[in-house]
Amino acid sequence: MKNELTKQSILLFEKKGFNQTSIQDIVNALDVTKGTFYYYFASKEQLLMDIHHDYITNLLKRQYGILDDEHLTQKEKLMKIIHLLITDIADQGPSARVFFREIRYLSDENIETIKQKRNQFRLNIQKVIEEGSKLGEFHNELRADMLSFGILGVTNWSYNWYKTNGEVSPDELTKIYADMILTGIAKRR
Amino acid sequence: MKNELTKQSILLFEKKGFNQTSIQDIVNALDVTKGTFYYYFASKEQLLMDIHHDYITNLLKRQYGILDDEHLTQKEKLMKIIHLLITDIADQGPSARVFFREIRYLSDENIETIKQKRNQFRLNIQKVIEEGSKLGEFHNELRADMLSFGILGVTNWSYNWYKTNGEVSPDELTKIYADMILTGIAKRR
Amino acid sequence: MKNELTKQSILLFEKKGFNQTSIQDIVNALDVTKGTFYYYFASKEQLLMDIHHDYITNLLKRQYGILDDEHLTQKEKLMKIIHLLITDIADQGPSARVFFREIRYLSDENIETIKQKRNQFRLNIQKVIEEGSKLGEFHNELRADMLSFGILGVTNWSYNWYKTNGEVSPDELTKIYADMILTGIAKRR
Amino acid sequence: MKNELTKQSILLFEKKGFNQTSIQDIVNALDVTKGTFYYYFASKEQLLMDIHHDYITNLLKRQYGILDDEHLTQKEKLMKIIHLLITDIADQGPSARVFFREIRYLSDENIETIKQKRNQFRLNIQKVIEEGSKLGEFHNELRADMLSFGILGVTNWSYNWYKTNGEVSPDELTKIYADMILTGIAKRR
DNA sequence: GATGAATGAGATTTCATTCAT
DNA sequence: TATGAATGAAATCTCATTCAT
Structure with a gap:
């Protein structure tokens, strides 16, 4: 029940x-x-908190599954995280949209708890970028913090418009965005 | 009053x-x-609609100011649009956040009106990408539609976290994101 | 104005x-x-009172025009009063309906004033019946008071349903009702 | 409750x-x-509708009880219907007055429903008159429709003034009005 | 485990009326 | 004569929550 x-x-x-x-x-x-x-x-808010907690906990767990895989390059890790987010929003649409839209209705205390976990997720992306820079996979002197927000923007924004049953599959969308983020859209001269 | x-x-x-x-x-x-x-x-909703209408109308007007400038390359247009969004969210924070977060409380009819204008804004970005591809500024065979959503994600997401008074100025942030979108973060081999 | x-x-x-x-x-x-x-x-109620006062004053004046005509039999007076009410409701539909329906919104004091005039109108009918009984035009021992209410019911009720532009003219309706009231609908054996 | x-x-x-x-x-x-x-x-109006519905439903049921009694002449049926209305208004004064006065506050849809039932009640009176004419109990060539309105006027108007505890009982009032309607008040020459 | 009657605080909205200009 | 900004009181309705059963 x-x-x-x-x-x-x-x-x-x-x-x-x-x-x-x-x-x-x-x-x-x-x-x-x-x-x-x-x-x-106990209350309507408690239910909302449960939903939030379950969602972010699950997402973090799966992110750590990627981060902890020592066979992956940073580039691969980044791609897998993008894939994780895109597919998750595609598959768990309702939960994802509730997660992104309704956090405001949590109590201040609960908001804090959730935001901390959300930030942890972002920091983990930031670390991948930093590590990639150090290892020569990515450019030097990147603003890893700003870029982590940007990458989350690309993926998370999809909860606003992306529909699985459209013509573009989550795998394809992942490739489109990973290409943009890794190599850009401009032609090299 | x-x-x-x-x-x-x-x-x-x-x-x-x-x-x-x-x-x-x-x-x-x-x-x-x-x-x-x-x-x-007339109603609380009417006020919200006024706010939304003013915001998107102003944004569209400024976008057309960029699009209609014939001296600009597509790359420059794209950068200026990114700059427009970042600075707007930075400068008009409260309006921008209301615009992005509270659209749900409009009536169905009003939502439709606003979404149409929002979509026009996105389509204009899509056209810049398509034109850029055709003119050889950007790669061929880009999914201009998906990319327009992605670019909006990068910029719009900033309403969730970006604070002007931090260490990164809107101009700097624009450059960080334009670089990522245009040339990517991966080192060329 | x-x-x-x-x-x-x-x-x-x-x-x-x-x-x-x-x-x-x-x-x-x-x-x-x-x-x-x-x-x-002075107030919304004052306007309503004006409307009521004008309406009943006019009606009373016209009733006295009938009552004071010494050439008329009581039967004729009764018929003319019925005619007066039917035509008035037909001609001045809106005023009549406001008069019958909205009296409640007057102040207690004003209600009293109007009701007194309305009652005067009814008492005048009662007197016609009593006089008619005495003069042998109507049956003896009629309950003139109850009948005056009944006759007003027949006519006034028409504000609820009667439309001039229908197939029955005010003159015809007057005859139908006067016939019923004076000679009844039952066949004499 | x-x-x-x-x-x-x-x-x-x-x-x-x-x-x-x-x-x-x-x-x-x-x-x-x-x-x-x-x-x-569900709403204040719903309550009003309940009141109206109960009232007219009950009244119609009792009218059919009279109409369906095959031992009665049309004259008797008419008298019993008059009696039904007078006593009902006398006994259920408050309900009756609410029923007649407050119908306006129903929604258009609900007004329609109630008016249909009210009209059915009137049509049933009309049919009694028509049948009575055919059977020779009443005059020929009566305007049964107009008369049904008139009869309802006589009885229904009583909600405006009739008080049970006065000197005239419902039974007496019924007789007064039935006499007027059936045989008129004028003396036969 | 589950019901459902009852609460109470608060939300949006309406509108007759006033008054300075 | 006429305006229109502002008031304030009240009305309908919503809803999370409680609690006895």
Whole structure:
């Protein structure tokens, strides 16, 4: 039941937004009553926090799976992280959109917790760039911090428009963006 | 008064979100009454629409100023558009954040109007890329559509984190991102 | 201007009701401003009172025109009064409907004034019946009071449904109702 | 509770009118809170619709009870319907007055529904008159439609003035009006 | 585990009226 | 005569949450 409530909530939060979704909406969708909701969740915000926590924890875990693979070059790591984000937003659309859009409705304390994890994710990208620079895979003197934000922008922005069932697959989109980030779009003279 | 209400609303919407900001909050900040608000705005949503409309209209106008300059190469146009976005988000932070975050609270009809203009802005970027490819400034066979989304991601994402008063100026950030987009971060072998 | 305001108000009060019609609605219809309204009327209620007072005063005056005509039998007087009411409701539809429906929105004091005049109108009918009984035009021992209410019911109810432009003219309707009231619908054995 | 809210509302609507009665007034009278009201009714209008629907449904049911009785002549049916209306208005005064006065505050859609039922009630009277004409109980060539409106006027108007506790009982009033309608008030020469 | 009646605080909106100009 | 900005009181409605069962 808790699981069903969470799933249904994600769908509703995505469609109508956290604030526009009432507990009543959620329990109606499952044909149970409000009491049931409060049996499983301490508050509406707690549910939102659960969703956020699950999402970022899972993402971080998978990022570490990439980072910890010693056979990969930094370039490969970066590509795999881009791929991770694109596919995740494509596959878990609703969760991803709730994650990016509704963080504001968490309590200050919870926002802090989530932002820390989000920042950790970004810092890990920054480190890949720094390491790549040092190892000669990437240019020297890159602003790894600014670039990590830029790369996250490229990928995360896709939650605003990207639809899996379009003509471009996640794999293709990954290649398009990785090419742009690694080699640019300008022709060499 | 209408102007003051709009300005104050933007600040509050940015800080607390559209939904979390009550009309009471707005009028309290200016020491007037709710009646005054409704003398100037038909509804809370109408105010939000005004904000959105002003923002995107201004942005589009400035984009066309760049596009219509015949002395510029496509590469230069692209750089100027990136610069336009970065500086705009830096300078008009609150408006920009309201624009990106609160569009959801518009009516379906108004969302449509705004999205059309937003899409026009993106299509204009796409055309620059296509033209650049044709003229030999950029690679051939680029997915100009996907790249236009990616470039917007890089710049627009900055509303989430970028602060003007940090160590990196808008001009510098523009250069960092233009370099990445045009020539990539990977070292050529 | 005062006259135009009154006329327009009657039309709006009929269509939307007194309460549902705002001063704004009224002045909008004449392209003036609220200040203008309050220059001519002390309050919204005062306007309604004016409308009521004009209506019932006019009706009473015309009733006395009938009553004071010494050439008429009581039967003829009754018929003329029925005719007066039917035609008035037909001709002055909006005023009539406002008069019957919106009295509630007058102040207690004003209600009293209007009700007194309305009752005078009814009492005058009652007197015609009593006089007719005494003179042998009508049956003896009629409950003239109850009948006066009944006759007013027949005629006044028409404001609820009667439309002049239908197939039955006010003159025809008067005859139908006068026949019913005077001779009944049952066949004599 | 729902029932108590409805009952109390009818009393308040009668006394002050639908518009002049706030939800606050209603719940204050029962010492509950506004939330309670909205737990039971979707809106203030829904409550009004419930009242209307119940009233006219009950009235129609009782009318059919009369119409379907094959032992009755048309004259008797007409008398019983008059009796039904008079007693109903006398007994259920508040409901009746709300029914006649406040229909305007229903939504267009709901007005339509109620008016259809009201019209059915009237058409049933019209049919009795037509049938009575055919069977020789009533005159030929009566305008049964206009007369049905007139008869309803006689009875329904009583909600405006009739008080049970006066000197005339519902049974007596029924006789007075039935006599007028069937045989008229004029003396036969 | 689950129900559902009840709460209470707050949100948006309406509008008659005032008043300085 | 007329304007229009501003007020303030009240109205409808929403909803997260509680709690006895």
